[in-house]
Amino acid sequence: GENVEQHPSTLSVQEGDSAVIKCTYSDSASNYFPWYKQELGKRPQLIIDIRSNVGEKKDQRIAVTLNKTAKHFSLHITETQPEDSAVYFCAASGGGATNKLIFGTGTLLAVQP
Amino acid sequence: DGGITQSPKYLFRKEGQNVTLSCEQNLNHDAMYWYRQDPGQGLRLIYYSQIVNDFQKGDIAEGYSVSREKKESFPLTVTSAQKNPTAFYLCASSIGPGSQPQHFGDGTRLSIL
Numbered sequence: 418g419e420n421v422e423q424h425p426s427t428l429s430v431q432e433g434d435s436a437v438i439k440c441t442y443s444d445s446a447s448n449y450f451p452w453y454k455q456e457l458g459k460r461p462q463l464i465i466d467i468r469s470n471v472g473e474k475k476d477q478r479i480a481v482t483l484n485k486t487a488k489h490f491s492l493h494i495t496e497t498q499p500e501d502s503a504v505y506f507c508a509a510s511g512g513g514a515t516n517k518l519i520f521g522t523g524t525l526l527a528v529q530p
Numbered sequence: 531d532g533g534i535t536q537s538p539k540y541l542f543r544k545e546g547q548n549v550t551l552s553c554e555q556n557l558n559h560d561a562m563y564w565y566r567q568d569p570g571q572g573l574r575l576i577y578y579s580q581i582v583n584d585f586q587k588g589d590i591a592e593g594y595s596v597s598r599e600k601k602e603s604f605p606l607t608v609t610s611a612q613k614n615p616t617a618f619y620l621c622a623s624s625i626g627p628g629s630q631p632q633h634f635g636d637g638t639r640l641s642i643l
Contacts, residue, residue, distance in 0.1 A: 421572075423572075426570075448629055449629030449630075451631060451632070453634075458637075459636065459637075460620065460634040460635060460636050460637060461573070461620070461634050462634070463631050463632070463633065466631060468629065506572055506573065508572075508573075510629045517578065518573075518575070518632060520572035520573040520574075521572050522570065522571055522572045523570075523571075523572055
């Protein structure tokens with residue numbers, strides 16, 4: 418069935434460094450790829466998304482890249498800050514008329530001051 | 531403020547009991563979703579509804595039921611058939627079907643007494 422794999426499961430960086438989280442998906446029909454940030458005990462919040470007709474999207478310190486051929490996409494956070502510490506989830510749409518999202522298992526990012 | 535409201539925040543279930551989790555949205559979104567989140571795992575789709583009076587099973591629907599009688603409301607019932615109900619339950623909505631951003635509520639944490 419449809420599957421999204423996310424790596425690494427935990428990531429520790431020093432404040433000011435960059436962080437990269439990678440996801441691969443199995444369904445070649447997937448056409449929408451959101452990234453969510455979830456702080457402990459809180460709701461997931463959409464931080465950036467990308468559609469299959471675009472290779473890269475940037476929003477201040479956050480960027481997402483998509484390689485459709487290889488079926489993988491990545492989240493890049495530059496100049497990390499302690500408030501970036503959270504669990505990050507990638508997701509891929511199931512394609513078609515529905516809006517089913519298949520989520521990765523999450524990456525716990527810890528930014529050390 | 532527009533948003534998604536889930537209640538209660540914490541819920542305890544006795545053996546053999548059905549419990550209902552509430553999800554209300556005032557975003558005028560057509561589509562609504564229920565996810566289950568377990569530690570170390572991503573979000574898994576329980577049920578989703580693309581329009582009033584219609585809903586479909588997700589990946590882990592067994593032991594759960596839903597209704598969608600009003601556009602604003604999508605309650606989830608955890609039945610006694612769900613043998614491992616302890617989890618964090620998240621409701622989400624999107625403007626419509628297809629690949630659209632999903633916005634989440636604050637979640638309900640369900641535990642067994």
